[in-house]
Amino acid sequence: MAVYSVPEIADKINALARELAQELLPNGHFNPNRTRWFFSGIPDTGNGSSAYVELAGAKRGKWFDYGNAAPGEDKGDMLDLLQLKLGLVDKRAAIEEAKIRLGIQDDWKPGKPAQLSPEERTRRAEEARERAAAREAEADKDRQAKARGAKSLFLKGGPIAGSPPEAYLHGRAIDGGAKWPGALRYHPEVWNRAAGCKVPAMLAAIYRADGEQVGTHRTYLQNDRERGWCKFDCGDAKMVLGNMWGGFIPIHKGASGRSMANAVAGEPVYVTEGIEDALVVRMMKPDARIVAAISLGNIGAIVLPGAIERLVIVADRDTNAKAQEQLERSIAQQQARGLDVRLVMPPAHWGGEPVKDMNDWLVAWLKGERRRREAMA
Template sequence: MSVYSVSEIADKINRQAREIAQELLPNGSYNHNRTRWQFSGISDNGKSTSAYVELTGEKCGKWFDFGNAAPGEDKGDMLDLLRLKLGLVAPRDAIEEAKQRLGIVDDWKPGRPAQLPPEEIARRAAEAQARAERHEATQEAARAKAAKNAKRLWLSGVPIAGTPAEAYLLGRSLRADVWPGCLQFRDQVQYQNEDGSEKRDVPAMLAAVYLADGTHVATHRTYLQQDTSTGWGKLAVPKPKKVLGKMWGGFIPIHKGSSGKPMSKAPADEPIYVTEGIEDGIVVRMMLPSVRIISAISLGNIGAIVLPPPPNGGRRKLVIVCDRDVNPKAQDQLERSIAKQQARGLDVKTVMPPEHFEGLPVKDMNDWLCAWLESQRRQRKGAA
């Protein structure tokens, strides 16, 4: 019979990170692509995601806590997590626990893993709870400050009529009579590139981002620039659209639909159409003026939006207006968003534009509209 080294045992138990993380940290959740298990810290009873476990790759099984972690509880591997969460006395006890989980039987038998006294486990749990509460308070203050700054930015704008923001939307073939009331324009909004090396003020279209209860949590910015030949368009940078504030779970209201009621009072038989982009939402409003429409900003965020139940019971209906994106990552995000909303009891359907229209490529609803208008222009020109 052989003896396994500590490194061999650690490597084997780290490969079980996905199962162990969910068992020992049940209040956590996957990140957007399921490569990490996010949690609030060793206490696992907060709302933040300041800590995470790597579930894939070379770092599989390693975890890191960037919150208010106690010394020795800020990083480790699955052996450390077993020791801390099960209240084991020493690292060798964690090794023995790992061997039992792995079914390893060798010549080294230190006996059953020794646990800390119950009062010591309780004391450590109380300390972890206090740290989590302090971290939550800090996070909540940061969210409130970000929301305040985002709302201040939006309020500093002006209605888009007659501004470059209106010219941008008109350039996307969107009618001026359906502009959402949540849109504003500001001629100078700071743009900062991804590495922070460049900052400048440029014109931007602003959109308010709300939670379903009406709380303004963020402001979406579409940075604009003028081209002498094509007119106003998006700023020529890798990411011309950004969000100020914590947008997760929020949405941009495009249209209240025929009922005109707040989200909490919308009847069950009124479907809610959700698009990724603002422009696609306006297209849906042009085509279906009676339906309620929101923009989720990103595909992953569709699953994070928590809609209130219908006031008189029933099953709320959600129609996801998808972009035509064959990227496997996008497909996975869509499937997870659908699953999350179905788990909340919603009746979920999807619609998607065709891949091509009259020989023109189509990526999203706005492209489809532009392709249709171009085909009409061609027909008129041919008839003339």
């Protein structure tokens, strides 16, 4: 009988991700184009969708949890999912379970080396290369289709001046100055899966450093009787259509006014996690080049042009261990690319109020100024 290596078994069981995800995580759901299976985490309570399984492309079978996952339950492949969901004692047991599901019978025993002929090794290596090439081609096709859809949605949007997004940002004490960033637009009717209907949304274009738009970020909004225009309460208020990884939302070109691809040599880039914080930095440093990365992990994935030598990360004051780990990883990734990385954070408190991010700091500062003026009146 043949002997299969662990990577070969993992490759084969990952190909069954679509079937296994629905079986092992029955409270999850597909994304609109059915390329991901969203779920609430390994406990699978159905309350939320912070995690997902990749069902197509080069990452098929991989899963990630961006919520507050327990240690060892934040990412993995189908072997890991089998082990966690079936309560298997270790990875070896998960491999045996995978072999049963795949109908694999071999003569492997612990401690027994696999004896494959040179011809068989060559054949299997070629098959693995072909499978990898097919997955990559499928993934590239999927990325291009997502990018087209994301760009189409963004182009259907209009200026945010005088729109609900402007009212929302003003409610967060954010001033657009003479003109709001061109990367932000407004669309009155964007589909929201959780609500099952179309709702107003602020759109933000996601680009790579070469200028190609790869995605569109959506901030869903609602007009609340007491709060005015604010983030949508139903489901995830912020979502990405298309691709995000390695991309960014260009908030301000800085004093040079040039595109990122044509940035001035030595020009620093300020990067925040969220759009709102990036707009606050724009208010504070009108000559700076500023981008929003959407997530902490994505800060490390952004590849900037060679002219950029310094990256200033304007981070949230987040004490969560997972967030701190992601921040440290992103710093290390950018330092490995040769960048001089600086870290800036808002104070933990201002005027007796806790501060989480730059927008919180701005709001707290304005409240303090208002109280000071009232006391002097």
